[in-house]
Amino acid sequence: MDARDASSAEMRRPNPNHDTDPMALDEETVEELLTGALSPPQVPAGYAQVAQLLAAAAAAPTPEELAGQGAVLAELRAVARARSAAALAAGGRARPPRRRRRGLAVAIVVGALATGGVAGAATGHLPGPVRDAARTITGAGTGTPASPTASPASASATGNPSAGGEGATASRPGGAPGSGPGPGSAAAGPAAGPALEGLCNAYAAGSGAERGGKLDATAFEDLARAAGGEERVAAFCEELLPGDQQLLKKPKQPKPPEHPSPSGSGGQGQGQGGPPASSGGGGSQGQGGPSAEDQPHP
């Protein structure tokens, strides 16, 4: 469609035989420049430097860019453990130590970043395979193999959520007023019990309390059923959980407007280049085919 527009018609490859703007590019050429698809002789006149610049911008990762992985892995472990602990303890009253963990994790990440500039030091905190990969990349020969649990970051970040989350309730700020022994099942109807509370806790432990989140674990289908539909889980859990655990109004979690919905699930929509019949330039438009999504070109 665009290819036939009058505006697009103005974007031609540089053509010395015409009086047209010698620096104008057509859409296809722009696409090829952006994806690094042009060999140097193919680059339009005037754009050789640009092509090199874009290649440099997309060059292979540097060791500095790959430092600091340990901190984010620690956070991942903390979230995963809180989640599984909440799911396992669905019959009990375990609450993931979410708020405390977030504060801790931020501190840890910041701390790790402050010290993570030295690639060799950073690799010391990585789990085996990751450390090996990092060592391959950085060429750093770290002589101190660290098991995943040996990382101080992970030890302090995860605490021991499966032990009932006592640390969480002890340090939760301002949690006293609303946190009784749990919500009365009367308030949430006959279906709501400790098990559902646990599921809600697990649900809230991540960022899924945001709208558009989707419950995909089998266990959570029960929750969705109890709530009367996946889209009602958030409101359901908000009612069910005590006031200090109403996590629906998370302050910082961004809500991607196009967070993939169950039906949209990313690729099938407009994101994948649209209907081939109407996309004019074919693979080079829209999603650009495999090359557009590919690794930065070397």
Place this chain on the structure above:
Amino acid sequence: MIGPEFPDVLGAAARGDDDAFGRLWRDLQPRLLRYFAVVSKAAAEDLASETWLGVVRGLDRFQGNEPAFRAWVFTIARHEVLDWRRRAARRVTEDLPANGLVEQVAPDDPAADALEGFSTRAALAEVATLPADQAEAIVLRVVAGLGVDRVAEIMGKRPGTVRVLTHRGLRRLAERLGDGGRMRRVV
């Protein structure tokens, strides 16, 4: 780019598997840092860690293929940038003129880096000299490796607008650099 294994890698990462998450991280962290280097250089590392916190928390509920995942991560990244700018605006609200608050952080002087050729850093600094929309569109296309439509979604613009922004940005870069211009060629 992780490729055909992506669904398995994503699933394992969402269950807390370190190796799988490490693959996602190694694929995207450099891209995130470069994106931030262009749009919000002063806070690049903080923004990257905040972005990953958001990714970790939403990981088990993400549904989609690898391009969709990458677009989702960069959507979070962009939200972090906007948040950061709002916070920065509050912090300095009395020190700076209002219209300076949402401007990009001044990039390093590209000319200094240019003497050493096109390092990645120099290239990003050069892109950062473009008008903000053009710079962001280009870096999302080139560094994040996203298609026009996804960049348009992330930036809240129409695909045609993104095409125009990238075209203008490339052209502007070409005029700045010239063939054999002041930046030295590195072969």
